[in-house]
Amino acid sequence: METKRIYIDSQAPEPEIIEEAAKLIREGQLVAFPTETVYGLGANALNAEACAEIFKVKGRPQDNPLIVHVSNLEMVKSLVVGWNEQAERCARAFWPGPLTLVLPKTAIIPDAVSAGLSSVGIRMPNHPVALSLIEKAGVPIAAPSANLSGKPSPTNGIHVWKDLRGRIPYILDGGACNVGVESTVLDLTGEIPCILRPGGITKERLEKILGEVAVDHPSENQLPKAPGMKYRHYAPKGELYLLIGEREKILARMTDEIHKAHARLKKVGILCTLESASSLHSQLPELLFVLGSEERPEEVAASLYEGLRLCDEQSIDIILAEGVAKNGLGFAIMNRLEKASGQKIWYV
Numbered sequence: 001m002e003t004k005r006i007y008i009d010s011q012a013p014e015p016e017i018i019e020e021a022a023k024l025i026r027e028g029q030l031v032a033f034p035t036e037t038v039y040g041l042g043a044n045a046l047n048a049e050a051c052a053e054i055f056k057v058k059g060r061p062q063d064n065p066l067i068v069h070v071s072n073l074e075m076v077k078s079l080v081v082g083w084n085e086q087a088e089r090c091a092r093a094f095w096p097g098p099l100t101l102v103l104p105k106t107a108i109i110p111d112a113v114s115a116g117l118s119s120v121g122i123r124m125p126n127h128p129v130a131l132s133l134i135e136k137a138g139v140p141i142a143a144p145s146a147n148l149s150g151k152p153s154p155t156n157g158i159h160v161w162k163d164l165r166g167r168i169p170y171i172l173d174g175g176a177c178n179v180g181v182e183s184t185v186l187d188l189t190g191e192i193p194c195i196l197r198p199g200g201i202t203k204e205r206l207e208k209i210l211g212e213v214a215v216d217h218p219s220e221n222q223l224p225k226a227p228g229m230k231y232r233h234y235a236p237k238g239e240l241y242l243l244i245g246e247r248e249k250i251l252a253r254m255t256d257e258i259h260k261a262h263a264r265l266k267k268v269g270i271l272c273t274l275e276s277a278s279s280l281h282s283q284l285p286e287l288l289f290v291l292g293s294e295e296r297p298e299e300v301a302a303s304l305y306e307g308l309r310l311c312d313e314q315s316i317d318i319i320l321a322e323g324v325a326k327n328g329l330g331f332a333i334m335n336r337l338e339k340a341s342g343q344k345i346w347y348v
Contacts, residue, residue: 003165005157010034010174013129017172022136024170030057032146032160033133034174035125037098037182037200038153038305039160040069040143041168042133045079048110051142055112057167060149065115066142067100067183068122071134076122079140081106086188086210093209096126098183098200113142119189129174145182146171152234152308152340155180159309180302181332187216198332200301234340236308238269238316242334242341244323245348251279253348254320258283261318269316271307273300276322287314291322297329304336 008017021031028050031042041058043050045068055062070076073091077083080103087101105120114120122140125131134141145153146160154160157173164171184199186206194214195203206213241257243250254270261268269287270280273294281288289307292299311319321337324330338345 001166001169003161003168003171005161005165005171005173007157007173008129011128013132013174015132018129018132018136021133021170021172022138025133025137025139025141028053029170030054030168031133032164032168032171033130033143034157034172034177035069035127035130035143036177037125037179038155038177039146039157040125040130040141041146041160041164042069042141042143044137045069045113045140045142046108046110047139048112051110051112054142054144057164058144058147058149060144063115064144065117065121066113066144067185068109068113068120069130069134069141069143070122070124071131072124075134075140076124079106079109079120079122080104084188086193089209090186090188090206091124094201094205095124096131097124098126098179099123100183100185100197100199102185102187102189102196104189119187121185123183127174127177129172133172150233150235152236152305152312153182155302155305159305176302178302179298180304180306181329181336184332186213198335200329200332202328203331204328234305234308234336235342236311236316236319236340238267238311238319240308240311240319240321240337240341240344242321242323242337242345243348244345247276249348250322251276253346254280254322255283257318257320258285266317267315269311269314269319271304271311271319271321273322273324285320287311287316294324297324297333300324301329301333304333308340 100121100123147163155177179200184201185197187194268285
């Protein structure tokens with residue numbers, strides 16, 4: 001299959017480009033497009049065959065539900081049952097934005113989208129290209145991340161090109177995404193709102209709007225109610241180890257691990273904060289990627305997948321990642337690192 005990669009203005013998308021992509025969506029084709037979080041691989045959410053193609057292209061497990069993207073509240077209310085006061089508050093506070101709401105679905109949503117569940121995740125993305133595409137297509141768009149299943153998510157058009165070239169017909173390349181981690185998924189089907197996946201909207205911000213908010217801790221046997229809950233995700237090819245503890249102890253352990261890896265002729269990549277970089281540079285890892293300052297977790301989130309993908313591009317064997325404080329946006333960052341490592345965590 002030939003893949004067209006079309007550059008588009010991320011702030012003022014060209015109408016003729018949007019129309020071409022929207023036509024493909026209406027025809028049951030797949031289109032990759034930017035959002036503020038990561039790039040999505042989109043299909044008409046009301047077309048079961050088109051949505052099934054998403055799973056095929058990505059190699060995605062069939063029991064991993066898709067998130068449906070909308071451009072207005074009228075569209076939402078045709079897709080869900082029981083739009084309530086909690087949903088209304090969240091929409092007013094955080095939409096458009098990186099928050100997915102899980103609500104009981106109507107029959108219009110195919111089982112292929114919801115993975116057979118009676119609920120569906122809905123989000124209104126905060127990106128001019130995404131909103132224009134949905135609006136012009138005239139249908140909600142189901143879209144997981146536009147990458148091969150399990151790999152680090154794409155935060156730039158070139159990432160999608162490298163993963164899906166020859167597999168899909170069309171990529172809208174709007175440059176870099178500014179949030180860099182996927183949306184927070186909030187389940188509103190129970191009595192207490194529950195975070196199924198941490199993301200761009202923090203628990204603290206949700207609690208200001210809703211009061212008590214729980215956090216789900218799924219078991220391996222549990223059917224996933226949202227993407228990113230069950231399977232290993234965001235994973236580079238090399239072995240990734242996540243280090244948690246005091247900075248001096250992390251630096252000492254990283255130094256020791258670099259020397260041990262070099263003795264085995266292994267290439268080492270370091271993902272660290274700005275505050276740790278100068279101490280690690282002298283240890284001569286093959287890759288030293290600075291995620292950002294620990295004082296600015298939004299920088300760390302925005303660059304995380306870029307760092308993981310760079311490790312793949314440079315054929316890094318051992319990746320040592322510095323953990324961050326698990327509050328605010330750090331909760332989502334650590335969730336992604338824990339998943340990427342396959343729970344290979346060193347507490348120092």
